[in-house]
Amino acid sequence: MSKLLHVGLDVGSTTVKIVIMDENLNELYSDYQRHFSDTKNTVCKVLENLATQYSDHEFSIALTGSGAMSAAKFLDLPFIQEVVSCKRSVEKYIPETDVVIELGGEDAKIIYFDKSIEQRMNGTCAGGTGAFIDQMASLLHTDPTGLNELAKNHKMLYPIASRCGVFAKTDVQPLLNEGAAKEDIAASIFQAVVNQTISGLACGRPIRGNVAFLGGPLNYLSELRTRFIETLHLTEEQIIIPAEAHLLVAKGAALDSIYSSHPITVEKLRAKIEMLKVSHDDTSHPLSPLFSIDAEYQEFKERHDKETVKKGDLKSYEGDCFVGIDAGSTTTKLVVIDPDRYSSLFSLW
Secondary structure: OOEEEEEEEEEOOOEEEEEEEOOOOOEEEEEEEEOOOOHHHHHHHHHHHHHHHOOOEEEEEEEEOOOOHHHHHHHOOOEEOHHHHHHHHHHHHOOOOOEEEEEOOOOEEEEEOOOOOEEEEOOOOOOOOHHHHHHHHHHOOOOHHHHHHHHOOOOOOOOOOOOOHHHHHHHHHHHHHOOOOHHHHHHHHHHHHHHHHHHHHHOOOOOOOOEEEEOHHHHHOHHHHHHHHHHHOOOHHHEEOOOOHHHHHHHHHHHHHHHHOOOEOHHHHHHHHHHHHOOOOOOOOOOOOOOOOHHHHHHHHHHHHOOOOEEOOOOOOOOOOEEEEEEOOOOEEEEEEOOOOOEEEEEEO
C-alpha cells in the first residue's frame, strides 16, 4: 500500500513554496522558488518534481497564498486562506506566540493570539512589503541582500515614506543626490517598512508579549528584524524566529490538507498538472494589441521617424553654438545646437 504524504503549496506574489510531510508530520522535503510572474509554470514545475521524487506515494494537497486561488481551481484541490494557514502553523510549532508579524512579496500580516484570534492583512497596495524592498534596493544599485549588508553599518536614520514606492523614491532620490551615506539610506528603508507595518496594520493596538517574525523578508534580512525589534522595544526572550520562517505558511497548508483533501495518486496528480498547463484564465479582458501585424508596426515607425531633429557633426562644425543642460532628479541631459536651432550637434543622456 502506498504511503500517504501531506503537501502544502504556498503560491505567493513573488515566490512558490512547497513543504512535504510524512504521516507523522515530519518534514521530508521543501523548496522555495521565485516565479517571476510565471506562476502557472512554476507551480507545474514544483508539482512535477514532487511526482518524480515520490512516485510510489499518494498525496493530500492543499494550496494557500495570494496567487493560489486560480491554480487550486484548475487543479481541483482545496484552497486555504493564507492567514488561516499561518494561524494553523503557529499554533502547531510556536504556540507560545502572542503576535505574528509576517511579510511576503506583496503581503503583510499581523495576527494577535489572545482569547480570540484577530487577523489583519494589507489591502491591494504592496507598500512596505518584499516588492517594496526590491524596488528600493534597485535605487541603490543592489539587491535585498546587499541592502541588508549596507544597513549593518548605518549611523543615522532618515524619514522615508513607505505607503507607496513612488512616494518613497521621492524621499530616497534627494538623499542620494545630496550625498547621504548608502548605509544610512538602507537602514532608513527598513525602518520605513517597520513604520508602515505597525501603523497600517496594528492601527494603534499594542504589539506585546512574544512576537514571531515570519515570511521571506524577515527570514533573510536580519537588519529588517533588528529595526522591528528596536522599534517595538522587544527583549531577547520575546523574540521568536522559527527555523524556516519563510515556509511556515506552506507547513500550515500541509497540516490543513489532512482534513480538507482526499488522497490522490501520482497518476491523478500528473493528470491535474497537465490540466493546469493548458488552462486559461477567462476572468480578465485584456486590451487589443497596438499592432496586430508587423506591417502596422513598420508603418508606425516610418511615420514617426519623419519627425526627428536634424543631426549635425560637432567635430567639423565652426561658429557659435548653444548648450542646454537639464539636471533632473534621476538623470542629466545635455544638448548642443547651432544658432538656427534646427540642427542638434551633440546630445548626451
